[in-house]
Amino acid sequence: MTETAIIHPSKETGSAVDIVRVRKDFGSAVGVADVSLTIGKGEFVTLLGPSGCGKSTLLGMIAGFVTPTAGKIVVDGTDITDLEPYRRDIGMVFQSYALFPHMNVHDNIAFGLKMRRLPAAEVEKEVARAIAMMKLEGFEARRVRQLSGGQQQRVALARAIVIRPKVLLLDEPLSALDKNLRAQMQVELSELHRKTGLTTIFVTHDQGEALSLSDRIVVMNKGAVQQVAAPIELYRQPANGFVASFIGEINALPPGRCELKDGTASLVLPGVGPLVFPAVPASGFAPGRQVRAFLRPEHVRPVSAGAAGPNVVTGKVEAHIYQGSHTITRVVVEGIGLVETRVTGADIVASAPVGAPLALAFDLSEAVLLDAAA
Amino acid sequence: MRSQKIGSIAFWSLVVALLTYMTLPTIVVLMTSVNPTEILAFPPQGVSFDWYVKAVTYPDFQIAFKNGLIVTACASTLALIVGSAFAWLIHHYEFRGRGLLEGVLWSPLIIPHFTLGFGFLLLGGAFGVQQGYVMIVLAHMVLVMPFVTRAVHVSLANIDPALARAAANLGASPFQVLTRVTLPLVVPGMAGGWLIAAVLSLTEFTASLYVTGSRTQTLPVAMYNYIREYADPTVSAISALLIIATTLIMLVADRTIGLRRVLAIDTH
Numbered sequence: 001m002t003e004t005a006i007i008h009p010s011k012e013t014g015s016a017v018d019i020v021r022v023r024k025d026f027g028s029a030v031g032v033a034d035v036s037l038t039i040g041k042g043e044f045v046t047l048l049g050p051s052g053c054g055k056s057t058l059l060g061m062i063a064g065f066v067t068p069t070a071g072k073i074v075v076d077g078t079d080i081t082d083l084e085p086y087r088r089d090i091g092m093v094f095q096s097y098a099l100f101p102h103m104n105v106h107d108n109i110a111f112g113l114k115m116r117r118l119p120a121a122e123v124e125k126e127v128a129r130a131i132a133m134m135k136l137e138g139f140e141a142r143r144v145r146q147l148s149g150g151q152q153q154r155v156a157l158a159r160a161i162v163i164r165p166k167v168l169l170l171d172e173p174l175s176a177l178d179k180n181l182r183a184q185m186q187v188e189l190s191e192l193h194r195k196t197g198l199t200t201i202f203v204t205h206d207q208g209e210a211l212s213l214s215d216r217i218v219v220m221n222k223g224a225v226q227q228v229a230a231p232i233e234l235y236r237q238p239a240n241g242f243v244a245s246f247i248g249e250i251n252a253l254p255p256g257r258c259e260l261k262d263g264t265a266s267l268v269l270p271g272v273g274p275l276v277f278p279a280v281p282a283s284g285f286a287p288g289r290q291v292r293a294f295l296r297p298e299h300v301r302p303v304s305a306g307a308a309g310p311n312v313v314t315g316k317v318e319a320h321i322y323q324g325s326h327t328i329t330r331v332v333v334e335g336i337g338l339v340e341t342r343v344t345g346a347d348i349v350a351s352a353p354v355g356a357p358l359a360l361a362f363d364l365s366e367a368v369l370l371d372a373a374a
Numbered sequence: 375m376r377s378q379k380i381g382s383i384a385f386w387s388l389v390v391a392l393l394t395y396m397t398l399p400t401i402v403v404l405m406t407s408v409n410p411t412e413i414l415a416f417p418p419q420g421v422s423f424d425w426y427v428k429a430v431t432y433p434d435f436q437i438a439f440k441n442g443l444i445v446t447a448c449a450s451t452l453a454l455i456v457g458s459a460f461a462w463l464i465h466h467y468e469f470r471g472r473g474l475l476e477g478v479l480w481s482p483l484i485i486p487h488f489t490l491g492f493g494f495l496l497l498g499g500a501f502g503v504q505q506g507y508v509m510i511v512l513a514h515m516v517l518v519m520p521f522v523t524r525a526v527h528v529s530l531a532n533i534d535p536a537l538a539r540a541a542a543n544l545g546a547s548p549f550q551v552l553t554r555v556t557l558p559l560v561v562p563g564m565a566g567g568w569l570i571a572a573v574l575s576l577t578e579f580t581a582s583l584y585v586t587g588s589r590t591q592t593l594p595v596a597m598y599n600y601i602r603e604y605a606d607p608t609v610s611a612i613s614a615l616l617i618i619a620t621t622l623i624m625l626v627a628d629r630t631i632g633l634r635r636v637l638a639i640d641t642h
Contacts, residue, residue, distance in 0.1 A: 065539055085542040092543045098536035102558045111554075112544035163544060 284369030491581030529563025
């Protein structure tokens, strides 16, 4: 999946951003490795990955702060690879917001318009519009130091959208906020995107933010794109082990062999036996193939001891992780290793104490099968 | 509880004793300035402001004060220009010998003023430069340079590097980034550095003693020459005036440009 991905079908046609085999080396280290990506007009795309995966470097290259070693970046059909940052017409919200401390809210928002030499009356009209859109009425004369984190965030957004940029870049803008505010700002970001229709590239290491906000997610690791997909597809059909374990919780079963006998598909795990699929899996399955199955904790269900069935295994409870609405229970199963199960409530903490045996039923209907060698 | 109370009393007694020790010499001088008789006596035998009148009307002091203002204005301004340039260089670029450059810029802090003044005098002799404005200004400029450089460097270091990027992102050319963002944020630091330099230059004595001539002497040198001949409270009065003036300048500066913040004394 490192090659050009398709344009999101539900949006306007025509691409807003084309990233063509872009590469960035830092000395002998690779920052970004030959990334190609096409982003449609009005699309909300998230670059997701752990720190050091190259997502911020890629964003920096789109903004013009980092010069690519190779490749080109095209925005609205114009090659901007060698264009200075201040000629790019790309809006950006920085992680630290980077509001000008010597200016008030109004002047911060007006800055980009003044740089564009807009007539004063025009500047006032546009600033007023942005202030109304970000619900900042009454704060025009405030110094940015006097604002709360959420208000600063809104000023940073207003300052970036008021210039009507071709693309809006968001560099981990929610990471400085506390949890409640973060949830609220996620909703506001979604709303803003819907209202403005701006092509948006969002950088985060938080998979929750990525899943809830994006049209498409670009998962990156070690400078390379691992998968480009819509959130639901990414969760259900991760392309490889990295994506599977980075997005949500997942159990990786040991490698096994696919078998098809009398129309029944199964996965034979050495030392455990066959696990039966309810139906022949649509992807990843081929008789005789060595695969690894990945299974979400919600598809592993505790069952009463002695319950018989083809997909029931028994292990020993190692720990309970109580999360309020649900509990994650970690079970060590011989031949498989650590398996996590996710159940509603906290009853399991009492019914299956640490050290006690626990029978688990695997629901393989949602299992992800990946090549064992990959 | 009891031992805690004794400890607390001992602690505060020590604090008060130290503060008294620090300010006592100044207080003694200030008190002698109001002595009505013609001797430097402590404690004073009455209260009179006659010596203040004499201090401000004494021609040598008037000339010396004017000299001092000229020297201070020139030396601090030159130090500001050169020091800001060096601060910019040190802040923005990694280069070989950066550590050495910083060391040289800091050296006036550890080299005795006596040595610097004497050195300038010898150097002037070698190049045929007489004691006078040029030599004083050059000597003072060197003495105050570390403080100006430091103040500007601190202000530059306190600017979030993302601000320049944000400005560029919004369409500001590198020159506009400098004039609209960087300079406005460094100006308070430059003003603070200039003020500290001015106060130091105005009150500098040791180096000035060597590089000033009889007609170009600055106020501290004039005060020294006065007290060698007369032992009346006039010098105490002029000391008091100098202290009051510099205190007022500092207070006004703190109010207007946030002196404590730009000198990184107050980090809030």
